[in-house]
Amino acid sequence: LAAFWERFLQPGDAWRQQVHKLYQSGRFVMIRxxxxxxxxxxxxxxxxQKSPHGVVMSNPRIFxxxxxxxxxxxxxxxxxxHHKHH
Known part of the structure; x- marks a missing residue:
């Protein structure tokens, strides 16, 4: 198991480059x-806009x-x- 981690964590491996490339492209898309x-x-x-989306205009009163x-x-x-009081 120790030998696996030694090989896996060596600098310059392909997975590190892929992760870094994915990070850079995600950052570019987000910022730009x-x-x-x-x-x-x-x-x-x-x-x-004069009236923002979602604002409901009320209808005029009916007389x-x-x-x-x-x-x-x-x-x-x-x-x-006819009121009988006052």
Whole structure:
């Protein structure tokens, strides 16, 4: 077992070079591709767009006499409420 570890951990082995190459390429992709793409997307989404994604605009209030576009229905006038107190 000791002989295996002696050969396995020798400097300059192919697995060390492969791991280092994988590390370098992963670092390049992260720093040069993913982080700038995320930063640009974040800036465009939260600083330049008029209404960010996910914000729901509320519909205007409906008043008596208004026409509902989808059904063509006209809202009837409000009922007068007669209060017997004060």
């Amino acid at each position: 591709v993913l982080l700038p793409a995320w930063a640009i997307t974040y800036f465009l989404k939260y600083h330049l 008596p006499g208004d026409r509902i576009l989808e059904t063509g229905e006209i809202m009837p006038p409000l009922r007068d409420e």
